[in-house]
Amino acid sequence: MTYCVGLLLNDGIVCLSDTRTNAGLDNISTYRKMFSFEEPGERVIVIMTAGSLSVSQTTLAELREAIEDPEATPETSIMLAPTMLKVAEIVGDRLAAVRAEIDDKMSAAQGASCSMIVAGQRKGGAMRLFLIYPEGNFIEATEDTPFLQIGEHKYGKPILDRVVRPETTLADAQKAVLLSMDSTLRSNLSVGMPLDLCVIETDACRVTMRRRIEAGDPQFRDMSDAWSNALRDGFGKIMI
Template sequence: MTYCVALKTNAGMVFLSDTRTNAGVDNVSKYRKMFTWEVPGDRVITMMTSGNLSITQAVISLLQENIDNPQDGIDTILSADSMFRVAEIVGDAMRVIQNRYGSNISQMGESTISSIIVGGQRAGGGMRLFHIYSAGNFIEAGEDTPYFQIGEHKYGKPILDRVINVDTPVNVCVTAALLSMDSTLRSNLSVGMPLDLSVVERDTLRFSQVRRIEDHDPNYLALSEAWSNSLRNAFHDMFQHTVV
């Protein structure tokens, strides 16, 4: 399974994904679900994927193929004139791949449902964040919903709802995303380490962070333990004041 989360506030954008893919308890693999592109001074883009792995890998490969072998009259995510156009290009690629392989996969009894989160910024435009569905249609994050989740989202959603708004600083967004992931890791075995993190601060048109967080990362372990202790202490305080 998968858990990916992306946050967009006035200060910047944060993307976090796990790497576990499984088809049963005895068939667990690791695959990258985050993909980044950066053209200094021009644009910065992150995508994260969930759902049918063969579909999403083919979509990413098609997008990269068009970048590597550009053709006259065909926009790529690195030539598009806006992030909205980038979302359209990703949606078009999703439709192409679904039409090419979807019916055969479905006939084998497998689901082709897939999702892609794409976000970033292009020079002259603002930061934008989109959630693209299997049909190629998409929605955009806004002030009322400044984050998207795909995959196993339910365990990590409560902290985001309580903490994240459009004025949240980038460093707080990073912490919230990591704690959201930590809650998911503890409650769902189909989501697993290592993690991929990318961070973009507004109008910089570059990544301030693109890194992999391994399961032995000392900073992540310290954050996870501190969060567990805080929850236990909070529960103890609430229990002390509960009248039964």
């Protein structure tokens, strides 16, 4: 499985994904699930994927081909699309088509599926954050719910529900997604290190911070330990 989360804040967008994929519990590998497309200062798009690797890899490959195609148009290339909404549509259509094709090859019972988070901004437009369903339709993050998650999203949702608001700072937002991931890592074996974290500051139209956090990363471990201690202390102080 997978856990990916994206936050849409006043100051920017924060994205975090794990890297574990598995075909059964005895066949675990590391695959990047976060992909960025940039024309710095003009346009930035980050895509995170959860679900069948066969679907996500093919979809990403086709999106890249469409960008590189000399005959690319605003209808086919996410780097030429006039709006982020159009980007989400292109990704959704491509995802739905690939999924349907692969589904046809598989038994109905198995069914390959994949969902994606698409985040980004083009110069002159607003920052936007979409969740694309396997069927190609999508929803968008709003002020009321400024975060979207795909994959094993439930373990890490309580901390986001409590902490994340549009006015949350980018530093606090990074802390929130990392603690959300930490809870997921602890409670679900199928989500694993290393992690990919990126930040897109408002109106920068580029990825302003990008970090891979490896297993055993001392900073992440310290944060995780501090959070455990804070929870234990808090728990100890509560009277019922």
